[in-house]
Amino acid sequence: xxxxxxxxxxxxxxxxxxxxxxxxxxxxxxxxxxxxxxxxxxxxxxxxxxxxxxxxxxxxxxxxxxxxxxxxxxxxxxxxxxxxxxxxxxxxxxxxxxxxxxxxxxxxxxxxxxxxxxxxxxxxxxxxxxxxxxxxxxxxxxxxxxxxxxxxxxxxxxxxxxxxxxxxxxxxxxxxxxxxxx
Amino acid sequence: xxxxxxxxxxxxxxxxxxxxxxxxxxxxxxxxxxxxxxxxxxxxxxxxxxxxxxxxxxxxxxxxxxxxxxxxxxxxxxxxxxxxxxxxxxxxxxxxxxxxxxxxxxxxxxxxxxxxxxxxxxxxxxxxxxxxxxxxxxxxxxxxxxxxxxxxxxxxxxxxxxxxxxxxxxxxxxxxxxxxxxxxxxxxxxxxxxxxxxxxxxxxxxxxxxxxxxxxxxxxxxxxxxxxxxxxxxxxxxxxxxxxxxxxxxxxxxxxxxxxxxxxxxxxxxxxxxxxxxxxxxxxxxxx
Numbered sequence: 001x002x003x004x005x006x007x008x009x010x011x012x013x014x015x016x017x018x019x020x021x022x023x024x025x026x027x028x029x030x031x032x033x034x035x036x037x038x039x040x041x042x043x044x045x046x047x048x049x050x051x052x053x054x055x056x057x058x059x060x061x062x063x064x065x066x067x068x069x070x071x072x073x074x075x076x077x078x079x080x081x082x083x084x085x086x087x088x089x090x091x092x093x094x095x096x097x098x099x100x101x102x103x104x105x106x107x108x109x110x111x112x113x114x115x116x117x118x119x120x121x122x123x124x125x126x127x128x129x130x131x132x133x134x135x136x137x138x139x140x141x142x143x144x145x146x147x148x149x150x151x152x153x154x155x156x157x158x159x160x161x162x163x164x165x166x167x168x169x170x171x172x173x174x175x176x177x178x179x180x181x182x
Numbered sequence: 183x184x185x186x187x188x189x190x191x192x193x194x195x196x197x198x199x200x201x202x203x204x205x206x207x208x209x210x211x212x213x214x215x216x217x218x219x220x221x222x223x224x225x226x227x228x229x230x231x232x233x234x235x236x237x238x239x240x241x242x243x244x245x246x247x248x249x250x251x252x253x254x255x256x257x258x259x260x261x262x263x264x265x266x267x268x269x270x271x272x273x274x275x276x277x278x279x280x281x282x283x284x285x286x287x288x289x290x291x292x293x294x295x296x297x298x299x300x301x302x303x304x305x306x307x308x309x310x311x312x313x314x315x316x317x318x319x320x321x322x323x324x325x326x327x328x329x330x331x332x333x334x335x336x337x338x339x340x341x342x343x344x345x346x347x348x349x350x351x352x353x354x355x356x357x358x359x360x361x362x363x364x365x366x367x368x369x370x371x372x373x374x375x376x377x378x379x380x381x382x383x384x385x386x387x388x389x390x391x392x393x394x395x396x397x398x399x400x401x402x403x404x405x406x407x408x409x410x411x412x413x414x415x416x417x418x419x420x421x422x423x424x425x426x427x428x429x430x431x432x433x434x435x436x437x438x439x440x441x442x443x444x445x446x447x448x449x450x451x452x453x454x455x456x457x458x459x460x461x462x463x464x465x466x467x468x469x470x
Contacts, residue, residue, distance in 0.1 A: 030190030143285025
């Protein structure tokens with residue numbers, strides 16, 4: 001009978017992360033990517049895997065407050081970190097984050113696959129640059145690919161979000177409030 | 183895909199990291215930001231048996247000015263570089279180029295030292311450090327040494343860094359008066375890697391070019407200095423014609439690469455165009 005030779009298993013590591021305010025501890029293989037820890041072990045499937053090449057940005061999360069591609073970070077590298085995923089953007093009552101509200105109003109998504117990553121990349125952009133120009137928004141989302149929209153409404157959503165966040169415009173578009181009242 | 187199996191260690195000191203590298207006996211790799219190494223491992227083009235994560239070592243993410251140089255610690259990210267007053271004052275083109283690397287998420291993790299140790303033929307930083315006459319400080323089992331940049335990039339993904347060595351600092355001379363530098367790149371739109379990128383550092387004296395250093399990336403199997411262009415520029419007044427003439431040889435003698443993104447002819451053409459534009463911009467800034 002053929003003997004099957006198995007490689008010795010690498011030591012598993014215990015990783016502690018605080019995700020959207022809740023602390024979790026899980027055992028991981030060194031080669032486990034952060035995106036899979038979030039999706040498969042924590043059930044937070046809003047963060048997406050869209051490519052194999054670290055280009056598409058669908059996996060973008062906030063790690064210690066900074067937007068990063070979670071497919072290009074090992075879970076072990078994130079030990080001890082605070083992470084915010086798209087699930088952490090609406091508030092406890094379900095009220096959308098201003099960026100999400102802007103995406104709704106400006107039709108910034110079609111299939112929605114890139115959207116969590118886009119929202120988080122835009123969150124980073126607006127914290128770094130609260131009043132970006134159209135060009136600055138486009139540069140700010142260079143790490144996020146969209147196959148549906150052609151980016152126009154994503155840019156509009158970002159610009160609208162910046163006005164909502166700075167208080168220049170109300171959280172909900174007035175035209176929508178009027179339409180609802182009819 | 184996800185990487186092949188490996189062991190992982192996160193040392194807290196450089197000494198521990200070196201010991202782990204040595205233990206790995208040629209099968210261990212350093213990981214810092216991981217944004218060059220992990221993509222390769224996910225495609226299984228790299229399969230190290232041990233990853234030594236230097237990301238937990240404190241005291242390596244500094245950026246400061248000392249002794250006429252801007253000193254960039256091994257763990258300083260492109261985002262750190264972009265936000266550094268020392269870089270903006272002493273080596274502004276480093277910030278200009280850092281802004282061109284990848285995308286905002288990549289810039290939050292990737293490091294300058296990592297890019298240089300990795301030696302990707304289309305990475306931005308090798309071209310920049312060649313033009314800026316940087317020096318690399320490495321530590322290894324045989325001690326510490328300073329590696330001048332000129333022969334550092336040997337071939338595709340191959341540098342002078344020893345197998346058991348670790349870069350701890352990159353040092354860039356503070357830009358002197360009468361000198362200007364610029365980095366320009368033509369990138370592949372999804373990956374943002376350079377199909378060609380050129381960094382030029384030009385010094386003017388009495389209205390003519392007294393010094394020219396250029397680094398070109400994306401074109402050959404490694405970043406290189408087009409020395410024929412540099413020599414042709416020295417002594418000339420920085421006119422559009424003189425610069426255009428001099429930059430004709432930007433890809434000469436180079437094993438110009440072709441792939442699905444660009445043919446060798448197109449890359450050679452981009453090298454000439456971008457070198458010319460970088461020199462023009464650097465000379466304008468030198469006039470300042």
